[in-house]
Amino acid sequence: MDPVLLVASIMVSATPILLAAIGEMVVEKSGVLNLGVEGMMIVGAVMGFAIAVSSGSPVLGFLGAAIASAVFSLAFGLLTQYLLSNQVATGLGLTLVGLGLSALIGSNYEGQRAPSLAKLDIPGLGDIPTLGPMLFAHDFVVYLSLALVAAVWAFLKYTRAGLILRAVGEDHESAHALGYKVVRVRMMAIAFGGACAGLGGAYVSLVRVPQWTEGMTAGAGWIALAIVVFASWRPLGVLIGAYLFGGVTVIQLNLQAAGTTVPVELLSMSPYLITIIVLVIISARGAHGAPGSLGRPFHAAS
Amino acid sequence: MIRLEKRPNPSRLWTALTPVLAVVLTMLVGGIMFALLGKPPLEAIRTIFWDPLFHPQFAGYSRPQLLVKAGPLILIAIGLSVGFRAGIWNIGAEGQYIMGAVCGAAVGLAFYPADTWLLFPLMAIAGALGGWAWAMIPAFLKTRFGTNEILVSLMLVYVAENILASASAGWLRNPEGMGFPGSRNFKQWASVYNDELVINTGMHWGVVAAFIAVIAAYVLMARHIQGFNIRLTGEAPRAARFSGVSPARIIFLCLGISGALAGMAGLFEVTGPAGQISIDFNSGYGFTAIIVAFLGRLNPFGILLAGLLMALTYIGGELAQLMLGLPGASIQLFQGMLLFFLLATDVFTNYRVRLTGREVA
Numbered sequence: 001m002d003p004v005l006l007v008a009s010i011m012v013s014a015t016p017i018l019l020a021a022i023g024e025m026v027v028e029k030s031g032v033l034n035l036g037v038e039g040m041m042i043v044g045a046v047m048g049f050a051i052a053v054s055s056g057s058p059v060l061g062f063l064g065a066a067i068a069s070a071v072f073s074l075a076f077g078l079l080t081q082y083l084l085s086n087q088v089a090t091g092l093g094l095t096l097v098g099l100g101l102s103a104l105i106g107s108n109y110e111g112q113r114a115p116s117l118a119k120l121d122i123p124g125l126g127d128i129p130t131l132g133p134m135l136f137a138h139d140f141v142v143y144l145s146l147a148l149v150a151a152v153w154a155f156l157k158y159t160r161a162g163l164i165l166r167a168v169g170e171d172h173e174s175a176h177a178l179g180y181k182v183v184r185v186r187m188m189a190i191a192f193g194g195a196c197a198g199l200g201g202a203y204v205s206l207v208r209v210p211q212w213t214e215g216m217t218a219g220a221g222w223i224a225l226a227i228v229v230f231a232s233w234r235p236l237g238v239l240i241g242a243y244l245f246g247g248v249t250v251i252q253l254n255l256q257a258a259g260t261t262v263p264v265e266l267l268s269m270s271p272y273l274i275t276i277i278v279l280v281i282i283s284a285r286g287a288h289g290a291p292g293s294l295g296r297p298f299h300a301a302s
Numbered sequence: 303m304i305r306l307e308k309r310p311n312p313s314r315l316w317t318a319l320t321p322v323l324a325v326v327l328t329m330l331v332g333g334i335m336f337a338l339l340g341k342p343p344l345e346a347i348r349t350i351f352w353d354p355l356f357h358p359q360f361a362g363y364s365r366p367q368l369l370v371k372a373g374p375l376i377l378i379a380i381g382l383s384v385g386f387r388a389g390i391w392n393i394g395a396e397g398q399y400i401m402g403a404v405c406g407a408a409v410g411l412a413f414y415p416a417d418t419w420l421l422f423p424l425m426a427i428a429g430a431l432g433g434w435a436w437a438m439i440p441a442f443l444k445t446r447f448g449t450n451e452i453l454v455s456l457m458l459v460y461v462a463e464n465i466l467a468s469a470s471a472g473w474l475r476n477p478e479g480m481g482f483p484g485s486r487n488f489k490q491w492a493s494v495y496n497d498e499l500v501i502n503t504g505m506h507w508g509v510v511a512a513f514i515a516v517i518a519a520y521v522l523m524a525r526h527i528q529g530f531n532i533r534l535t536g537e538a539p540r541a542a543r544f545s546g547v548s549p550a551r552i553i554f555l556c557l558g559i560s561g562a563l564a565g566m567a568g569l570f571e572v573t574g575p576a577g578q579i580s581i582d583f584n585s586g587y588g589f590t591a592i593i594v595a596f597l598g599r600l601n602p603f604g605i606l607l608a609g610l611l612m613a614l615t616y617i618g619g620e621l622a623q624l625m626l627g628l629p630g631a632s633i634q635l636f637q638g639m640l641l642f643f644l645l646a647t648d649v650f651t652n653y654r655v656r657l658t659g660r661e662v663a
Contacts (some may be wrong), residue, residue, distance in 0.1 A: 030606050035473050046388055075642070078646075079642070079645055079646050083645070083647040083648075083649040084306070084649055084652070084653065085646065085648055085649070086645065088391055089596060089641075089645055090642075090645050092393060092592060092641075093593075093638060093642045094623060094640040096589065096592075096593065096637065096638035096640075096641060097635060097639060097641075097642055098638075099634060099638070099640045100631055100632070100633075100634030100635030100636070100637070101635050101638075102631075103629075103630075103631030103634060103635075104631040104632050104634075104635055105631050107631060159322070179537040212575050214631070218460075219456075219457075219460050222453065222456050222457065223457075225453060226457070227451045229450060229453070234389035237534070263468060263472075264468075265464040265465065265468035266464070266468075267458060268464050268467075269461045269464040269465075270400060272457040272458075272460040272461050273457075275453075276443075276449075276453075276454055276457050276458070278448050278451050278605065279443075279450065279453060279454065280443055280447050283443075283447045283448045283450070284447040284448075284449075286448075299306065299308060299653075
């Protein structure tokens with residue numbers, strides 16, 4: 001297998017999960033556990049596809065997917081932040097609603113092809129032998145996802161707003177006592193997470209496949225959730241996790257195509273098995289770093 | 303200004319009222335959705351909720367389907383509710399359901415074509431064990447390493463789906479099936495076919511098991527010390543630990559019960575309504591059962607009613623697809639909305655809504 005193609009396809013395969021995971025990391029950093037990533041991704045996938053097909057512009061598709069999923073995620077925000085519902089149950093509900101909604105919207109788009117997204121040709125860098133086609137001949141979303149990781153890292157580490165977000169996630173009572181708007185911060189984080197998941201979903205339906213089929217995200221949202229745990233809530237960890245996972249996916253797909261003696265089903269289940277194994281290793285190590293208020297409902301007593 | 307004031311205890315009135323409210327809201331919003339799809343809203347709602355039971359032409363066929371669909375939903379949801387009460391989130395019931403079906407069918411097919419009544423109970427036990435074993439994986443990982451059971455149980459659904467695919471295409475494939483994927487059809491094997499017990503009711507062994515599970519769960523949760531420990535673990539984990547309840551035991555117990563029940567549901571389905579192991583054998587009961595468990599307020603008798611209601615939406619959805627050309631996916635959305643509205647209106651159960659004047663800082 002050509003190493004250039006291998007690295008390039010790993011980057012493509014990792015991008016949707018990276019986008020969804022970095023968004024979810026911000027959500028969890030604010031103390032909210034949104035298990036609806038899969039639902040938000042699939043809504044992004046279908047909306048992105050629908051908009052791109054009808055407008056002919058994949059860029060508009062990505063934009064629309066981000067907005068649609070952000071709005072969709074606000075339903076989760078409304079329920080958990082204002083109506084104080086259980087976050088686990090509501091996140092599951094969001095996934096179930098998203099799967100149904102996307103299947104309903106997508107039924108008209110099955111079998112169609114998405115307009116293809118142009119590859120960015122970075123002058124200079126793209127001409128480097130081997131490294132050029134490997135790293136610098138992708139579409140803009142791949143670079144956007146990497147830039148987003150860097151931006152989130154800088155935001156959480158160096159900005160005041162990032163500090164407030166972390167404070168809200170670590171101890172919402174104290175943050176509230178200091179006068180920070182816990183619910184408002186969390187709603188913004190949830191919408192950001194939704195937008196990222198939407199972008200990730202649209203990347204699956206517009207670039208990776210590129211087609212719409214029902215339930216096409218196939219657990220990518222859940223894997224993104226696992227990657228946040230794997231990353232111990234650090235942006236760099238999310239990046240490593242997503243690329244590791246992308247690597248596993250690409251390698252098993254290549255093995256399937258090459259027709260090895262390993263049963264196809266064993267290869268197809270390997271990404272999920274590896275996710276479990278990685279989760280076990282991380283939890284056994286005991287280094288958690290989960291935000292203190294993660295998943296706890298906040299109700300201002302005063 | 304609207305303020306929420308936490309109730310000292312959840313309101314009993316609202317606990318019973320919110321599911322009804324959620325159903326009404328779902329009908330309203332669903333009706334609007336159908337209208338947007340260009341379908342007559344009132345007719346669509348009637349087709350989903352009324353016609354399966356009372357339509358002069360279709361009811362004869364669809365009424366028995368009610369128990370056929372409700373059986374597995376109730377059986378799985380009862381198991382899940384036990385765990386949810388303890389704050390243990392097994393959301394991989396779909397995988398346990400598949401593994402139950404595969405294990406039970408494998409044991410049965412190993413004895414093909416034996417003709418003894420003993421085989422069916424043996425398969426039921428194998429099915430329960432299959433689901434149980436599949437649920438023991440997240441239980442073991444959680445107790446031993448502290449791994450999140452939500453993610454592990456869910457990942458195992460995808461693993462189970464691949465095992466199902468390999469079973470139906472490979473090691474459980476019908477040797478007389480001319481190479482087509484899918485196992486032998488249990489409907490053509492009288493001694494293990496899980497047929498209707500009473501003609502035209504849809505009542506098969508899985509439904510009987512569901513009813514037994516409802517009563518057993520009620521006894522466990524309301525009358526038995528383990529049920530008390532489970533509830534204590536969910537509501538006050540620290541208090542539970544101080545009173546000597548082992549969290550690990552509760553995790554094994556809850557995941558074990560839900561896994562075994564889901565596995566059994568899978569076995570009854572594969573030997574009955576489904577008939578054979580095939581690649582698309584699972585139909586999402588394991589996920590819908592989560593909605594059923596919440597809609598039934600995690601209460602066994604509530605789950606019984608919720609399971610019947612959810613079964614009704616399945617059958618009504620199929621009917622609406624047939625008669626009004628409603629997209630099949632809209633019913634999935636309908637069920638999801640039901641859960642959403644339930645969670646939203648639940649705020650009245652735990653909080654009092656107070657209208658206050660402008661607050662003085």
